[in-house]
Amino acid sequence: MKTSLQNKTGRKNKKIWLIVFVAVIVAGAFSNSIRFLVSKTVVTAISPFFRSANYFGGAIYDFSYFIKSKKSLFDEVGRLKARNAELEKEFLMAEPMRKENEELKALFSQTNKKDYILGSIISRPPKAPYDIIVVDAGLESGAKEGMRALAYPGVMIGTVAEVFPKTSKIKLISFSGEETNVFLEEEKVSALAVGLGGGNLEIKMPSSFKINSGGKILTEGTFPLLVGEVGKIEVDLLNPFQKILFRLPVNLNEIKSVLVEK
Amino acid sequence: MKRIFCDVVLLALLFYCPWYLAAAAIFAFAVIFPGYWEGVVAALIIDSFYSVSSLSFKGGFGMFTLPAMVLVYLSGIIRSKIRIFA
Numbered sequence: 001m002k003t004s005l006q007n008k009t010g011r012k013n014k015k016i017w018l019i020v021f022v023a024v025i026v027a028g029a030f031s032n033s034i035r036f037l038v039s040k041t042v043v044t045a046i047s048p049f050f051r052s053a054n055y056f057g058g059a060i061y062d063f064s065y066f067i068k069s070k071k072s073l074f075d076e077v078g079r080l081k082a083r084n085a086e087l088e089k090e091f092l093m094a095e096p097m098r099k100e101n102e103e104l105k106a107l108f109s110q111t112n113k114k115d116y117i118l119g120s121i122i123s124r125p126p127k128a129p130y131d132i133i134v135v136d137a138g139l140e141s142g143a144k145e146g147m148r149a150l151a152y153p154g155v156m157i158g159t160v161a162e163v164f165p166k167t168s169k170i171k172l173i174s175f176s177g178e179e180t181n182v183f184l185e186e187e188k189v190s191a192l193a194v195g196l197g198g199g200n201l202e203i204k205m206p207s208s209f210k211i212n213s214g215g216k217i218l219t220e221g222t223f224p225l226l227v228g229e230v231g232k233i234e235v236d237l238l239n240p241f242q243k244i245l246f247r248l249p250v251n252l253n254e255i256k257s258v259l260v261e262k
Numbered sequence: 263m264k265r266i267f268c269d270v271v272l273l274a275l276l277f278y279c280p281w282y283l284a285a286a287a288i289f290a291f292a293v294i295f296p297g298y299w300e301g302v303v304a305a306l307i308i309d310s311f312y313s314v315s316s317l318s319f320k321g322g323f324g325m326f327t328l329p330a331m332v333l334v335y336l337s338g339i340i341r342s343k344i345r346i347f348a
Contacts (some may be wrong), residue, residue, distance in 0.1 A: 050311075
Protein backbone atom coordinates (compact mmCIF):
# COMPACT_ATOMS: atom_id res chain seq x y z
CA MET A 1 0.00 0.00 0.00
CA LYS A 2 1.35 3.41 -0.96
CA THR A 3 1.65 6.10 1.69
CA SER A 4 0.56 9.68 0.98
CA LEU A 5 4.27 10.71 0.93
CA GLN A 6 5.01 8.08 -1.77
CA ASN A 7 2.02 9.32 -3.76
CA LYS A 8 3.24 12.90 -3.46
CA THR A 9 6.77 11.93 -4.62
CA GLY A 10 5.30 9.94 -7.53
CA ARG A 11 3.19 12.90 -8.62
CA LYS A 12 6.21 15.21 -8.31
CA ASN A 13 8.36 12.86 -10.46
CA LYS A 14 5.57 12.64 -13.06
CA LYS A 15 5.37 16.43 -13.16
CA ILE A 16 9.15 16.77 -13.62
CA TRP A 17 9.15 14.26 -16.51
CA LEU A 18 6.24 16.08 -18.11
CA ILE A 19 8.04 19.43 -17.85
CA VAL A 20 11.21 17.92 -19.38
CA PHE A 21 9.16 16.38 -22.22
CA VAL A 22 7.33 19.64 -22.94
CA ALA A 23 10.61 21.59 -22.82
CA VAL A 24 12.25 19.21 -25.32
CA ILE A 25 9.28 19.44 -27.71
CA VAL A 26 9.11 23.23 -27.52
CA ALA A 27 12.89 23.44 -28.04
CA GLY A 28 12.56 21.00 -30.95
CA ALA A 29 9.93 23.20 -32.57
CA PHE A 30 12.36 26.11 -32.67
CA SER A 31 15.78 24.45 -32.97
CA ASN A 32 16.50 22.21 -35.91
CA SER A 33 19.37 20.35 -34.23
CA ILE A 34 17.17 19.36 -31.27
CA ARG A 35 14.39 18.35 -33.68
CA PHE A 36 16.88 16.17 -35.57
CA LEU A 37 18.10 14.49 -32.37
CA VAL A 38 14.56 13.75 -31.18
CA SER A 39 13.55 12.56 -34.67
CA LYS A 40 16.59 10.28 -34.84
CA THR A 41 15.71 8.67 -31.50
CA VAL A 42 12.02 8.26 -32.33
CA VAL A 43 12.60 7.00 -35.89
CA THR A 44 15.24 4.49 -34.72
CA ALA A 45 12.92 3.20 -31.99
CA ILE A 46 9.71 3.10 -34.04
CA SER A 47 10.85 2.06 -37.54
CA PRO A 48 10.97 -1.71 -36.66
CA PHE A 49 7.26 -1.44 -35.76
CA PHE A 50 6.55 0.31 -39.07
CA ARG A 51 8.42 -2.47 -40.88
CA SER A 52 6.43 -5.20 -39.10
CA ALA A 53 3.19 -3.32 -39.77
CA ASN A 54 4.11 -3.19 -43.48
CA TYR A 55 4.84 -6.91 -43.43
CA PHE A 56 1.45 -7.73 -41.91
CA GLY A 57 -0.27 -5.28 -44.25
CA GLY A 58 1.39 -7.02 -47.21
CA ALA A 59 0.37 -10.45 -45.94
CA ILE A 60 -3.27 -9.32 -45.61
CA TYR A 61 -3.13 -7.83 -49.12
CA ASP A 62 -1.74 -11.09 -50.52
CA PHE A 63 -4.46 -13.06 -48.74
CA SER A 64 -7.12 -10.83 -50.33
CA TYR A 65 -6.09 -12.31 -53.73
CA PHE A 66 -7.44 -15.69 -52.59
CA ILE A 67 -10.80 -14.11 -51.93
CA LYS A 68 -10.95 -12.17 -55.23
CA SER A 69 -13.17 -13.66 -57.89
CA LYS A 70 -11.60 -15.69 -60.69
CA LYS A 71 -13.09 -13.42 -63.33
CA SER A 72 -11.50 -10.26 -61.94
CA LEU A 73 -8.14 -12.03 -61.71
CA PHE A 74 -8.41 -13.24 -65.35
CA ASP A 75 -9.31 -9.70 -66.42
CA GLU A 76 -6.32 -8.30 -64.58
CA VAL A 77 -3.97 -10.91 -66.07
CA GLY A 78 -5.27 -10.10 -69.56
CA ARG A 79 -4.81 -6.38 -69.04
CA LEU A 80 -1.27 -6.87 -67.69
CA LYS A 81 -0.36 -9.18 -70.60
CA ALA A 82 -1.46 -6.55 -73.12
CA ARG A 83 0.48 -3.85 -71.28
CA ASN A 84 3.55 -6.10 -71.12
CA ALA A 85 3.43 -6.70 -74.88
CA GLU A 86 3.13 -2.95 -75.47
CA LEU A 87 6.11 -2.20 -73.23
CA GLU A 88 8.20 -4.95 -74.86
CA LYS A 89 7.65 -3.30 -78.26
CA GLU A 90 8.60 0.10 -76.85
CA PHE A 91 11.70 -1.42 -75.27
CA LEU A 92 12.75 -3.02 -78.58
CA MET A 93 12.42 0.34 -80.29
CA ALA A 94 14.37 2.16 -77.59
CA GLU A 95 17.17 -0.39 -77.22
CA PRO A 96 19.18 0.56 -80.39
CA MET A 97 18.97 4.23 -79.40
CA ARG A 98 20.17 3.48 -75.89
CA LYS A 99 23.14 1.53 -77.27
CA GLU A 100 23.98 4.31 -79.70
CA ASN A 101 23.74 6.85 -76.88
CA GLU A 102 26.11 4.80 -74.68
CA GLU A 103 28.58 4.39 -77.56
CA LEU A 104 28.59 8.11 -78.27
CA LYS A 105 29.11 8.92 -74.61
CA ALA A 106 31.89 6.34 -74.34
CA LEU A 107 33.50 8.04 -77.33
CA PHE A 108 33.63 11.22 -75.29
CA SER A 109 34.88 9.29 -72.22
CA GLN A 110 31.71 9.79 -70.23
CA THR A 111 30.47 6.61 -68.67
CA ASN A 112 27.33 6.15 -66.64
CA LYS A 113 28.34 3.33 -64.32
CA LYS A 114 26.32 4.06 -61.20
CA ASP A 115 26.09 2.12 -57.96
CA TYR A 116 22.82 2.06 -56.08
CA ILE A 117 21.71 1.39 -52.54
CA LEU A 118 18.41 -0.45 -52.37
CA GLY A 119 16.01 0.76 -49.70
CA SER A 120 12.59 -0.71 -48.94
CA ILE A 121 9.88 1.85 -48.33
CA ILE A 122 8.76 1.91 -44.69
CA SER A 123 6.27 4.74 -45.02
CA ARG A 124 4.94 6.87 -47.84
CA PRO A 125 2.13 9.33 -48.62
CA PRO A 126 -0.76 9.36 -47.77
CA LYS A 127 0.50 7.99 -44.44
CA ALA A 128 2.93 10.90 -44.51
CA PRO A 129 1.46 14.42 -44.43
CA TYR A 130 4.15 15.75 -46.76
CA ASP A 131 5.75 14.36 -49.92
CA ILE A 132 8.27 12.33 -47.98
CA ILE A 133 9.04 8.64 -48.01
CA VAL A 134 10.98 6.80 -45.34
CA VAL A 135 13.25 3.96 -46.47
CA ASP A 136 15.22 1.36 -44.53
CA ALA A 137 18.62 2.33 -45.98
CA GLY A 138 20.64 4.65 -43.79
CA LEU A 139 24.18 5.59 -42.84
CA GLU A 140 25.09 1.93 -42.31
CA SER A 141 24.15 1.18 -45.94
CA GLY A 142 26.13 4.18 -47.20
CA ALA A 143 23.29 6.65 -47.79
CA LYS A 144 24.18 10.32 -47.52
CA GLU A 145 22.21 13.52 -47.53
CA GLY A 146 21.67 14.94 -51.02
CA MET A 147 21.90 11.62 -52.89
CA ARG A 148 19.33 11.17 -55.64
CA ALA A 149 16.53 8.65 -55.14
CA LEU A 150 15.23 6.70 -58.12
CA ALA A 151 12.10 4.62 -58.46
CA TYR A 152 13.67 2.62 -61.31
CA PRO A 153 17.01 3.19 -63.05
CA GLY A 154 16.49 6.41 -65.02
CA VAL A 155 13.41 7.61 -63.13
CA MET A 156 14.11 10.16 -60.42
CA ILE A 157 11.64 10.79 -57.61
CA GLY A 158 13.56 12.77 -54.99
CA THR A 159 16.66 13.34 -52.90
CA VAL A 160 17.80 12.06 -49.51
CA ALA A 161 16.90 14.76 -46.98
CA GLU A 162 17.85 13.22 -43.63
CA VAL A 163 19.89 10.15 -42.81
CA PHE A 164 19.74 8.07 -39.63
CA PRO A 165 21.76 4.92 -38.86
CA LYS A 166 19.25 2.50 -40.42
CA THR A 167 16.71 4.72 -42.12
CA SER A 168 16.56 7.77 -44.39
CA LYS A 169 13.93 10.31 -45.29
CA ILE A 170 13.55 11.00 -48.99
CA LYS A 171 12.12 14.33 -49.97
CA LEU A 172 10.20 13.88 -53.22
CA ILE A 173 10.70 16.42 -56.01
CA SER A 174 6.98 17.16 -55.65
CA PHE A 175 7.49 18.30 -52.03
CA SER A 176 5.80 21.67 -51.65
CA GLY A 177 8.22 24.44 -52.70
CA GLU A 178 11.03 22.04 -53.73
CA GLU A 179 12.81 23.33 -56.84
CA THR A 180 14.32 21.08 -59.51
CA ASN A 181 16.13 22.11 -62.68
CA VAL A 182 14.49 20.30 -65.55
CA PHE A 183 14.73 20.05 -69.31
CA LEU A 184 11.72 19.75 -71.60
CA GLU A 185 12.87 17.17 -74.14
CA GLU A 186 10.55 18.02 -77.04
CA GLU A 187 10.85 21.79 -76.76
CA LYS A 188 14.59 21.60 -75.92
CA VAL A 189 14.30 24.21 -73.20
CA SER A 190 15.45 24.35 -69.56
CA ALA A 191 13.04 25.30 -66.80
CA LEU A 192 12.52 25.25 -63.08
CA ALA A 193 9.98 22.78 -61.73
CA VAL A 194 8.45 23.63 -58.37
CA GLY A 195 6.79 21.01 -56.20
CA LEU A 196 3.15 21.57 -55.28
CA GLY A 197 2.70 18.61 -52.94
CA GLY A 198 0.60 15.51 -53.48
CA GLY A 199 2.91 14.26 -56.24
CA ASN A 200 2.29 17.35 -58.42
CA LEU A 201 4.80 19.77 -59.90
CA GLU A 202 4.51 23.02 -61.82
CA ILE A 203 6.64 24.82 -64.39
CA LYS A 204 6.04 28.45 -65.29
CA MET A 205 7.06 29.47 -68.80
CA PRO A 206 6.36 32.44 -71.04
CA SER A 207 3.09 31.95 -72.94
CA SER A 208 4.97 32.42 -76.22
CA PHE A 209 6.50 28.91 -75.86
CA LYS A 210 4.52 26.23 -77.64
CA ILE A 211 4.37 23.26 -75.27
CA ASN A 212 2.92 19.91 -76.26
CA SER A 213 1.20 17.73 -73.75
CA GLY A 214 2.82 14.32 -73.21
CA GLY A 215 6.40 15.49 -73.78
CA LYS A 216 9.08 14.06 -71.50
CA ILE A 217 10.52 16.16 -68.67
CA LEU A 218 14.06 15.24 -67.69
CA THR A 219 16.65 16.39 -65.18
CA GLU A 220 19.48 18.49 -66.53
CA GLY A 221 22.96 17.00 -67.03
CA THR A 222 24.81 14.59 -69.26
CA PHE A 223 22.85 11.61 -67.98
CA PRO A 224 19.33 12.94 -67.55
CA LEU A 225 16.69 11.16 -65.50
CA LEU A 226 12.98 11.17 -66.19
CA VAL A 227 10.94 13.25 -63.74
CA GLY A 228 7.60 13.33 -65.53
CA GLU A 229 5.55 14.01 -68.62
CA VAL A 230 3.84 17.27 -69.51
CA GLY A 231 0.29 16.99 -68.23
CA LYS A 232 -2.09 19.91 -68.10
CA ILE A 233 -1.14 23.26 -69.64
CA GLU A 234 -2.89 26.29 -68.16
CA VAL A 235 -2.85 29.39 -70.34
CA ASP A 236 -4.35 32.61 -69.05
CA LEU A 237 -4.74 35.42 -71.58
CA LEU A 238 -4.23 38.00 -68.84
CA ASN A 239 -1.02 36.35 -67.62
CA PRO A 240 2.21 36.44 -69.65
CA PHE A 241 3.17 33.06 -68.19
CA GLN A 242 1.64 29.66 -68.78
CA LYS A 243 1.59 26.91 -66.16
CA ILE A 244 2.71 23.42 -67.05
CA LEU A 245 1.45 20.88 -64.55
CA PHE A 246 2.79 17.37 -64.27
CA ARG A 247 2.95 14.49 -61.84
CA LEU A 248 5.67 12.16 -60.59
CA PRO A 249 6.30 9.52 -63.29
CA VAL A 250 5.48 6.62 -60.96
CA ASN A 251 2.62 5.70 -58.69
CA LEU A 252 4.26 5.61 -55.27
CA ASN A 253 1.85 2.95 -54.09
CA GLU A 254 3.10 0.58 -56.77
CA ILE A 255 6.77 0.61 -55.78
CA LYS A 256 8.13 -1.33 -52.84
CA SER A 257 11.67 0.00 -52.83
CA VAL A 258 13.79 2.86 -54.13
CA LEU A 259 17.32 3.07 -55.46
CA VAL A 260 19.58 5.62 -53.84
CA GLU A 261 22.26 6.70 -56.31
CA LYS A 262 25.77 6.60 -54.78
CA MET B 263 -9.91 -0.60 -20.63
CA LYS B 264 -11.66 1.77 -23.04
CA ARG B 265 -8.56 3.96 -23.09
CA ILE B 266 -6.23 1.04 -23.89
CA PHE B 267 -8.53 0.00 -26.74
CA CYS B 268 -8.38 3.57 -28.11
CA ASP B 269 -4.57 3.53 -27.80
CA VAL B 270 -4.46 0.36 -29.90
CA VAL B 271 -6.80 1.95 -32.47
CA LEU B 272 -4.56 5.03 -32.60
CA LEU B 273 -1.46 2.88 -33.14
CA ALA B 274 -3.18 0.97 -35.95
CA LEU B 275 -4.21 4.26 -37.59
CA LEU B 276 -0.64 5.52 -37.26
CA PHE B 277 0.85 2.47 -38.97
CA TYR B 278 -1.79 1.71 -41.59
CA CYS B 279 -3.91 4.75 -42.38
CA PRO B 280 -3.43 8.22 -43.87
CA TRP B 281 -2.11 10.84 -41.44
CA TYR B 282 -5.40 12.78 -41.26
CA LEU B 283 -7.22 9.81 -39.72
CA ALA B 284 -4.56 9.52 -37.02
CA ALA B 285 -4.74 13.31 -36.47
CA ALA B 286 -8.55 13.14 -36.16
CA ALA B 287 -8.25 10.25 -33.69
CA ILE B 288 -5.71 12.20 -31.59
CA PHE B 289 -8.12 15.15 -31.50
CA ALA B 290 -11.13 13.00 -30.59
CA PHE B 291 -9.34 10.98 -27.89
CA ALA B 292 -7.78 14.13 -26.39
CA VAL B 293 -11.29 15.52 -25.96
CA ILE B 294 -12.73 12.26 -24.61
CA PHE B 295 -9.99 11.23 -22.15
CA PRO B 296 -8.38 13.44 -19.48
CA GLY B 297 -4.62 14.03 -19.91
CA TYR B 298 -4.33 12.04 -23.15
CA TRP B 299 -0.52 12.21 -23.44
CA GLU B 300 -0.49 9.09 -25.62
CA GLY B 301 -1.89 11.39 -28.32
CA VAL B 302 1.06 13.73 -27.91
CA VAL B 303 3.45 10.78 -28.28
CA ALA B 304 1.59 9.69 -31.45
CA ALA B 305 1.86 13.25 -32.78
CA LEU B 306 5.56 13.22 -31.96
CA ILE B 307 5.95 10.00 -33.97
CA ILE B 308 4.23 11.62 -36.99
CA ASP B 309 6.40 14.74 -36.72
CA SER B 310 9.61 12.76 -36.20
CA PHE B 311 8.96 10.52 -39.16
CA TYR B 312 7.86 13.11 -41.67
CA SER B 313 9.42 16.47 -40.82
CA VAL B 314 12.63 17.51 -42.56
CA SER B 315 15.17 20.23 -41.86
CA SER B 316 13.99 22.51 -44.64
CA LEU B 317 10.51 22.74 -43.16
CA SER B 318 9.60 25.83 -41.19
CA PHE B 319 8.39 25.92 -37.57
CA LYS B 320 4.97 24.77 -38.75
CA GLY B 321 6.49 21.77 -40.49
CA GLY B 322 8.67 20.62 -37.56
CA PHE B 323 7.23 19.78 -34.15
CA GLY B 324 4.93 22.74 -34.60
CA MET B 325 2.69 20.82 -36.98
CA PHE B 326 1.30 18.00 -34.80
CA THR B 327 3.13 17.68 -31.47
CA LEU B 328 2.76 21.23 -30.17
CA PRO B 329 -0.93 21.53 -31.17
CA ALA B 330 -1.57 18.10 -29.57
CA MET B 331 0.11 19.30 -26.37
CA VAL B 332 -1.94 22.50 -26.34
CA LEU B 333 -5.10 20.48 -26.98
CA VAL B 334 -4.39 18.08 -24.08
CA TYR B 335 -3.64 21.05 -21.80
CA LEU B 336 -6.74 23.01 -22.84
CA SER B 337 -8.89 19.90 -22.61
CA GLY B 338 -7.72 19.51 -18.98
CA ILE B 339 -8.58 23.12 -18.14
CA ILE B 340 -11.99 23.00 -19.82
CA ARG B 341 -12.73 19.64 -18.19
CA SER B 342 -12.09 21.11 -14.72
CA LYS B 343 -14.41 24.05 -15.43
CA ILE B 344 -17.45 22.17 -16.69
CA ARG B 345 -19.74 19.76 -14.93
CA ILE B 346 -21.89 17.31 -16.87
CA PHE B 347 -25.03 15.89 -15.28
CA ALA B 348 -26.06 12.62 -16.82
